[in-house]
Amino acid sequence: MYEIVLQTEDLRKQFGGPGGIVAVDRIDLSVRRGEVFGFLGPNGAGKTTAIGMLLGLLQPTSGRVELFGQPVTPRHVAALRQVGSLVGAPAMIPGFTALQNLHVLAGLHPDVDERRVDEVLEIVGLAEAANRRVKGFSLGMKQRLGLAVALLHRPELLILDEPTNGLDPAGMREIRELLQTLAGAGATVFLSSHLLHEVEQVCDRVAILNRGRVVAQGEVSLLLGDQAVVRACVPNPVAAAQALRQLDGVTEIESNGSYVHVKGVSSEAVNLHLVQHRIIPSELTSGRPDLENVFLELTR
Amino acid sequence: MFANLWAIEQRKTFKRKAFVITLAGTAALLVFLVLGTHFSAQVAAQQGGGIGELPSMLWPSGIVVLLTDFLSPGFIGGIVPVILATAFLVEEYRWGTLQLWLSRGVPRSTVLGAKAAALVLPLLLTLIAATLIGGGASALVTHLGAGPGSAEQVNFAQLVLSLLRTLTAMLPVAALTLLLGVLTRSTAGTLGAAMGYLLLGEQLLGGLLSLTGLSTAALYLPITVSTVLTLYNHTLIKGSEAAKSIPVGQAAAFAGALLWTAVFLGLAMWRFNRQDLSI
Incomplete structure (x- = not known):
């Protein structure tokens, strides 16, 4: 206590x-x-x-x-x-x-x-x-x-x-x-x-x-963990984003070019979910932002 | 806590430039006034009069003029507490030291009360120094002109009481300045408002009261009643009858000065206790 x-x-x-x-x-x-x-x-x-x-x-x-x-x-x-x-x-x-x-x-x-x-x-x-x-x-x-x-x-x-x-x-x-x-x-x-x-x-x-x-x-x-961003390179980012919206814990999804950025879940969960939806990511990275990014995100 | 804070305020006082400058300035001004009045009176007498009735600065009447006219709350006796109270309070708002005391768990009323109490000693010291220096100047012109003045004409017990009366007469001005300091939190604002009241405000208020048939009430306004109190300093000359014609009794004038002090301090504390302080 x-x-x-x-x-x-x-x-x-x-x-x-x-x-x-x-x-x-x-x-x-x-x-x-x-x-x-x-x-x-x-x-x-x-x-x-x-x-x-x-x-x-x-x-x-x-x-x-x-x-x-x-x-x-x-x-x-x-x-x-x-x-x-x-x-x-x-x-x-x-x-x-x-x-x-x-x-x-x-x-x-x-x-x-x-x-x-x-x-x-x-x-x-x-x-x-x-x-x-x-x-x-x-x-x-x-x-x-x-x-x-x-x-x-x-x-x-x-x-x-x-x-x-x-x-x-x-x-x-x-x-x-x-x-x-x-x-x-x-x-x-x-x-x-x-x-x-x-x-x-x-x-x-x-x-x-x-x-x-x-x-x-x-x-x-x-x-910082809450704000970790998983970045997946996929052939169809729009379909991937749609699929990921069904994943529990996702707080934010953004697609940018061939990438989808996901917040609120781990890279393992993203990978598994995409594969279950027959979307195979060619690249998957997870980045923990620094406090500055979190701060800017929360106060913008 | 109060005693600690009072001691701290005293230590700060004697290291403060404002105190040293006020002390030296008051002394210099009084020497100038005593010598200037004396020599102007002499010149006027040699030319057969014509510049009005200048008071005699010869001993012992010079000391009475000093304590009733020059050091009255309407003149130097008002300026000194205005300067000291402004320096004691308003500067500390600006430096942030006031906020520092408060953020250390010192109650607001203790902070302001200790500041008010700590003003008494520097006021008394300034008064004593002014009396010694002004009295010395009066003794000097007496010695140079008419030979040594007679110490026997002075009632020394009354001289000590005169210092206390003059000090008491300064207190409402000091308390009013503290109140204005709390209200304005600005050096210029406090000095301006306090000097404005001393020089003009009370005269206007007194005039208004007199016009409405309340001229007796006008005698009990803060600066007037304090000035009346200093008129009792005439009693320091043995056999003086001047005090008999004073329109307000000594006890009433004394109580009036203390009452105004309490009223101004009470209002200052009431406001200070509710004030949001910026940091």
């Missing part, structure tokens, strides 16, 4: 009153302890609005958010003490140094001592810039400091929105490894990102949001 640390039920946010814009439309999410959960969606899909509600910054129009089994709204925020977040532009006082910013925040957490402040600066690779003013930081450095802020109080749940934004490839890789290490140590990571290969590498499960609705949710491997 999985322990659910983050759950939303029928979560909805409409801006501008009745008739206004529905940014998030009845989404149900559940994130298990210790997993890295990817939250994907094109720009304007409602990801940031959903995260705003998870963090108690936006009042849901309807539905509910629960973290660690406790409700979260702008007026119920106790559960957020176990959460670290990096959302949007990293929040910090520009005239202060990195160290001063962390010291200010450490005042909120009695269990965070000087050693932990140094430790998080080391983790995010900012130890040498600790005494520099934040206003002189590059975007990547600000992002690293934002991560340090999120990690400072050893949260059980991290909610991160584009954490590798502004980082170079080596930095992105470091952060990916860090997230995996944190998850390995028992932390739960809710990762919103548009870098699909990053999500594919790091996440155990994902939810894909489009126009405010969750269009897919589940384990990355299963989502």
